Amino acid sequence: MKGVDDAFLGVGDKPGLDIWCIMGTNVVPIAKNLHGKFYTGNCYIVLSTSELKRGSRQHNVHYWVGEEAKEEHCVMASDKAFELDAALGSQAVQYREMQGEESDKFLSYFRPCIIPVQGSFSSHWRRSAEECDQTTMFRCEGEHVARVTEVPFSRTSLDHKAAFIVDTPLKIFLFSGCNSSVQTRAKALDVIKYLRENRHSGRCEIGTIEDGKLVGDSDAGEFWNLFGGYAPIPRDVPDAANGELMTTTSKKLFWINKRKLVPMDAHLLDREMLKSDRSYILDCGTEIYLWLGMATLVSERKISVTVLEDYVRSQGRSSIGQTVITTEGHEIADFKLQFQHWPKNVVQKLYEAGREKVAAIFKHQGYDVAEIPEDKPQQSISSNGSLKVWLVDRGSVTLLCTEEQEELYNGDCYIVQYSYVEDGKDYNLFFSWSGQNSVQEDRLASVSLMSSMSDSVKGPAVVGQVSEAREPELFFLVFKSLIIFKGGRSAAYKNSVLQKSNRTEGYQKDGAALFRVQGLRHDCARAVQVDLIASSLNSSHCYILQDGPSFFTWTGSLSSPTEHVILDRMMNKLFPLKQSFLLKEGSEPDHFWKTLEGRSEYSKDKCVKSWPADPRLYTCTFQQCLFKVSAILQITFSATRNHEYSQLVAC
Known part of the structure; x- marks a missing residue:
């Protein structure tokens, strides 16, 4: 590409890290075994490539500036980072990272940490042999990523807030401040293991010292002798707000x-x-x-x-x-988040004319294009478990019988328990499900009751709070088929409806109703009662229309044959032994539209299933009376024992 350094051509095709060092007017690639080793006299460019669940690649470009780097090298690093972004199609996000002020995202690329080395990259071979022969002291902070900074080897460098590592030729000491967190201490131990393997070839002792617990501890005696004897550490000065x-x-x-x-x-x-x-x-x-x-x-x-x-x-x-x-x-x-209103990303519509032309070409070649094969959902839990559903009413629960546990009402709240055995161990999933029209009293009670019930079961339990129309696929997988009616049976819901009107709203067996039918697969489907108006229709779905003793099954022009099979199965479940009139979109009789209060416009665009979002994990804390939410980067989940957890977090 014109105007792009040759070192950047062809990069970003595979997930992982690519690192370059600015040396003079050149961009020098850094070998994989030297990733994470940054010299204070240099500037570096770091490209992080990750593959998202939807199949696309995400690029983050960081240019790291050492505290002793020359000004012209800083300018060149900025220019080269821009060239790298251009080589990636101007779709990357660029970050400027200053030594000692690196972002959590940048630090998360390097496990367990980065430890900037004094000098320049050109002298690293000479310095590598000298590192084991000198005593160095590091300050370690951070709960989710380790922030390691080399500090002067002096007692005055110690404080009560952080963990400190003193690396001597024969032994590595860990001093844990009394006000340091458990997570910080764990990160410091990871750093010590890294130093032991990389600087001492695994042949080095480790000593730990607890702040304030020094009596009769040989490690503590050796540690304080390095500083000329023990002396108390001054109290921490409160940080400014x-x-x-x-x-x-x-x-x-x-x-x-x-x-x-x-x-x-x-x-x-x-x-x-x-x-x-x-x-x-x-x-x-x-x-x-x-x-x-x-x-x-x-x-x-x-x-x-x-x-x-x-x-x-x-x-x-x-x-x-x-x-x-x-x-x-x-x-x-x-x-x-800095803006008051930021529009959500809109899923692009399929161009029907182009779709039909492509289909015609494939048909001419002899291919059957009646339906694009659907992705098979991943089997995340055992399908041989047992299901229990409780209705929440007035702060208590009522267990539903087997015939009713797959029939929910959008004015109620329910607790769902799915239990199964795998590899000889018992597993339990608990869901607190809230209908769109449920009342606050029932919603609060359902969460509290679910927590109590999950604590009383044998074996590990995973709990999740879900609401109607935003359920994860895992919720529907525990039901073979699910029907959601309008209305409710709890006393709190009925009182709420009576306060608004003098009649009880909801599904009437002998009345008129419209159900939208959808399914993840042939053995996992749901029917949801929607408003009895024509605008509730969608060409991508199938519907069941009830008008007293008459029934219609309606198939949208963009629905698939698999959905038609699910439609027949749900018709038999909703109205067994009843005959229905099969209607294709565009061939509806007047009686059909009369039941829906007349013809009106409805969506005829293909509903494109959005790609699953990558899981994100956050920690929530209160700092100085402020609620702070921080993302935990580079998270991983077990693919075997903890698959339920990964499913719930991903949702």
Whole structure:
């Protein structure tokens, strides 16, 4: 590609890391065995490629700046990161990482940590032999990723908040501050194992020292002798209210106009403020974002990156905070959250004309294109388990009989238990299901009762709270077939309905009703009662219409033969021994439309099943009276024993 360094051609095809070091005017690839080893006198470019569940690849480009790196190398790293983004189709998100201020995302690529080395990459062979012959001291922080910083080998470097590692030629010491968390100590142990294997070839003793517990401990005696004897550590100085400071810092939005920054009113940010033919800088205090419009020229983008670097230096924040460069259409979630209204991604519609032309070509070649084969759902749990369903009513539960446990009402709340045995062990799944029209009293009671019931069972239990129309596939798999009626049977729901009107709303066996029929596969289907109007129809689905003693089964023009089989099965379950009139879309009699209160427009677009989202795990904490949510990166789940957990988290 024109204007792109040859070192970047063909990269990003496989998941994993690619790292380059800036040396003079060249970009030098770093061997895999040296990944994670960064020198303070250099700048690096890191490309992280991950494969999403929907099959596409996601690219993140980071350029890491060492604290002793030359200014011209920093500028070159920024330019080369932009070239790498161009080689990837301008779809990557770029991050500027300063030594000591790296983002959690960047640190999560390297296990267990990164330990910057003094000097430059060109002298690494000489320094590698010297590392084992000197005593070094590190400060370790972080709960989900390890932040390791080399500190002066001195007693004054110690405090009560973090864990400290002292690496000597013969022994590695771990000093755990009394105010350090269990997670931080665990991360520090991982770092010690890494140092032992890589610096001492596994031949090194390890000593642990607990802050405040020093009497009669030989490791503690050796540790304090390194500092000339024991002396108490001063109390930690309370941190300034950084969280409060950042929340009061106003956001600043600038439009980049010919290398100049034009301030914009950023009191209330809205997505419509961003124009596709412009570039913008958004300063949020701890993070600075550069947003590049889709229609901006490559030359304008390069100028925008230069303006961003100049802005960071002019603010005196070259060594603190983080800068993120993102392109329109590929914004990260943290950037979108800065705006009051950000439209959701819209699933593109299929072009029917193109679809029909492609189908005609395949038919001419002799292929049957009546139906595209559907993906078989993964068997995540045993299908030979037992099912129990309880109705929640007035703070208590009523066990439903076998005939009723697959019939739910959208005005009620239920507790579902699915138990099965695998490899001689008992497993239990609990769901608290809330109908769309259920009342708050029943919803709160169902969660509390489910928690109590899950604590009383034998074997591991997984609990999940789901609501109507947002159930995970795992919920439907425990039912062979499920019917959801309108109305409710709980006393709280009936009282709520009576307060609004003098009649009880819901399904009437001898009345009129419309059911939408869907299925994951032939043995796992559901029928949901929808509003009795024509706009409830959709060409992608099949429906059952009841009008007193008369029944119609309606097949949409875009529905598949598999769905037609499911439709017949659900008709037999809903109305056994009843005959129905089969109607194809476009051949409906007047009586059909009369039952639906007349003809009206309904959706005739193909419902494209969205790709499953990649699982995300978050930790929620309160810091200085502020509720903080942080993403845990690089999470993994067991594929055997804990498959239920991965299914629930992914939903």
